[in-house]
Amino acid sequence: SHNLLPDCAPHSVDYFIELLRLHNxxxxxxxRAExxxxxxDAKGDHVKNAAFGPPYALLQGTLEVDGVAFKEMPKEGCSTVRRGSVAWIGSGPEFLISLADHAEWRDAYTVFGSVVPEDMAIAExxxxxxxxxxxWSGVTVRLLKDPVYIKVKRRSNATAY
Known part of the structure; x- marks a missing residue:
């Protein structure tokens, strides 16, 4: 589950609400999972003098629905990638969930949500x-042998999905 950030990423949140209307x-x-x-460290803080990857401490996926044209997302205001952040890669539909704080990615991604804390163990x-x-482009990436498919549904909390 994650909470959406409509105040700083309204277009992205609108897209997510459209996904809910599709029911599929x-x-x-x-x-991809690294x-x-x-x-x-376990809290997501970068270890001093360590590299920034690989591995990159992230889950990567797509929110493009089969048979539905994806409209590119504009760059929006939320940009700090922290542990639990859900963000578009470029203009989407590729997205990531960060398993660590990534200050080095400042302004590179539009963060449009965050994983609720009790579900971070599932991401891990x-x-x-x-x-x-x-x-990929000279970078070693870790690709899941079996993709994990995503179901989208509204939780009782109006802003959590």
Whole structure:
């Protein structure tokens, strides 16, 4: 579950609400999962003098629904990526959930939500699922052997999904 940030990312939140109206997010999935390694501590703080990845302490996926054209998201005001942040990669539909604080990514991403604290353990478990490695633009990435598909539904709390 995560809480949305309508005050600083209204277009992104509107898109998420549209997903709820569809009642089906077919094709929405996580496909990349990288833990913190020894670069960040359990609270998500960066270890002094450590590299910034790989691994990059993130889950990556897509919120593009099969058969529905995705309209690029504008850059919006929320930009600080912290442990639990949910953010677009570029203009979407690719997105990430951060498992650590990433001050080095300042202004690179539009953060439109945050994972509720009690669900961060699930995100951490996902980062340890069976994976293989690939190289994207010279960077080693960890890709899930079996993607984790996403279901979108409203919780009783009006701003949590």
């Amino acid at each position: 997010c077919a094709g929405c999935r996580f496909y 833990g913190r390694g020894h670069l960040w 478990e996902m980062s340890m699922l069976p994976a293989s490695t690939d190289v």
